[in-house]
Amino acid sequence: MTILDGKKVSNDIKNEIKAEVDKMKANDEKVPHLAAVIVGNDGASLTYVGSKVRACERVGFESTMVRLSSTTSEIELLDKIEELNENSDIDGFIIQLPLPRQINTQKVLMAVNPDKDVDGFHPMNFGKMALDMSTFIPATPFGILELLERYKVDTDGKHTVIIGRSHIVGRPMSILMGRKGFPGNSTVTLTHSHTKNITQITSQADIIISALGIPNFLKAEMVKDDAVIIDVGITRVTDDSDKGYRITGDVDFENVSKKASFITPVPGGVGPMTIAMLLKNTLLAREQHRQHKR
Numbered sequence: 611m612t613i614l615d616g617k618k619v620s621n622d623i624k625n626e627i628k629a630e631v632d633k634m635k636a637n638d639e640k641v642p643h644l645a646a647v648i649v650g651n652d653g654a655s656l657t658y659v660g661s662k663v664r665a666c667e668r669v670g671f672e673s674t675m676v677r678l679s680s681t682t683s684e685i686e687l688l689d690k691i692e693e694l695n696e697n698s699d700i701d702g703f704i705i706q707l708p709l710p711r712q713i714n715t716q717k718v719l720m721a722v723n724p725d726k727d728v729d730g731f732h733p734m735n736f737g738k739m740a741l742d743m744s745t746f747i748p749a750t751p752f753g754i755l756e757l758l759e760r761y762k763v764d765t766d767g768k769h770t771v772i773i774g775r776s777h778i779v780g781r782p783m784s785i786l787m788g789r790k791g792f793p794g795n796s797t798v799t800l801t802h803s804h805t806k807n808i809t810q811i812t813s814q815a816d817i818i819i820s821a822l823g824i825p826n827f828l829k830a831e832m833v834k835d836d837a838v839i840i841d842v843g844i845t846r847v848t849d850d851s852d853k854g855y856r857i858t859g860d861v862d863f864e865n866v867s868k869k870a871s872f873i874t875p876v877p878g879g880v881g882p883m884t885i886a887m888l889l890k891n892t893l894l895a896r897e898q899h900r901q902h903k904r
């Protein structure tokens with residue numbers, strides 16, 4: 611069994627990005643600038659955005675965190691997005707999800723300039739992804755592809771079962787694993803809360819990508835020998851540590867890892883990869899931005 615070490619691979623990627631940024635600096639070029647908008651005071655969301663900002667510092671990017679109150683109206687958020695769209699210093703930005711109830715998420719995501727949409731959530735970019743056109747690939751799915759690629763996990767002709775159909779993980783993952791090429795060429799089954807006999811489906815999977823957010827959902831009995839297990843889930847459970855919580859994935863790691871050929875841990879698996887790939891998309895946005903200005 612091999613652990614897919616997202617912590618290590620994400621550090622490698624950050625070092626590669628830092629080397630690019632160092633070159634930019636040596637040539638007196640502008641470095642990439644990422645902005646993150648966060649609405650409200652959700653603890654987990656603030657932690658993620660905090661890690662994104664720290665990761666920017668680590669690779670030499672500029673970063674801006676825009677904090678708006680939980681009572682922000684849709685119009686106020688749309689105004690902020692317009693400002694970020696027009697600010698030529700900003701190469702890319704993300705709107706941290708979920709948004710408060712009074713705000714229509716789809717409307718907000720459509721307001722982001724597709725050229726700055728480093729999350730890849732704008733319908734234009736999502737459509738391009740589905741049509742194999744070059745675009746920003748959502749960071750979590752992108753991170754999973756990168757992990758599979760760097761560990762040379764064979765996906766060709768394999769049966770990939772995805773659990774969860776969210777717009778940010780499950781749905782794009784189902785498209786990407788079925789695309790031509792590597793990592794892809796999989797036969798994909800997308801499952802969700804209406805799926806019947808899920809154990810019967812997961813038991814036939816060569817690759818399982820679990821993105822639902824229920825601790826210990828995926829148990830050893832649901833997995834065949836030598837399966838590849840990707841655990842996207844992140845759930846905070848309270849404990850008596852200093853932080854007062856620990857995070858756990860969707861997979862019963864202790865037992866499933868005994869059967870798996872490859873498996874991602876939580877923490878230290880998909881989470882750090884997500885952040886590294888957001889940086890990668892921001893670097894890409896900077897390069898495209900520079901070329902368009904010439």
Ligand SMILES: NC(=O)C1=CN([C@@H]2O[C@H](COP(=O)(O)OP(=O)(O)OC[C@H]3O[C@@H](n4cnc5c(N)ncnc54)[C@H](OP(=O)(O)O)[C@@H]3O)[C@@H](O)[C@H]2O)C=CC1
Nearest residue numbers: 750774775776779802803821822823842843844880881884
């Ligand atoms: N590591 C990382 O970088 C990231 C981690 N996450 C984590 O991944 C998890 C999923 O998040 P997200 O993708 O946003 O998904 P959502 O929370 O939006 O959706 C969960 C999905 O799971 C499905 N589901 C719920 N219960 C079951 C069940 N019993 N059987 C099968 N499917 C079920 C739902 O089905 P239905 O559609 O029918 O409701 C839905 O499609 C969370 O823990 C989140 O914190 C998310 C993003 C990035």
Ligand SMILES: Nc1nc(=O)c2c([nH]1)NC[C@@H]1CN(c3ccc(C(=O)N[C@@H](CCC(=O)O)C(=O)O)cc3)C=[N+]21
Nearest residue numbers: 658704705706707708729844857877878879881882884
């Ligand atoms: N617009 C938008 N884009 C996102 O990419 C996005 C989002 N909204 N909303 C929430 C989800 C969640 N997400 C995570 C990113 C990193 C870790 C991560 O770094 N996890 C660490 C541990 C973190 C901890 O200790 O809490 C790990 O797994 O090792 C987790 C989850 C991005 N998301």
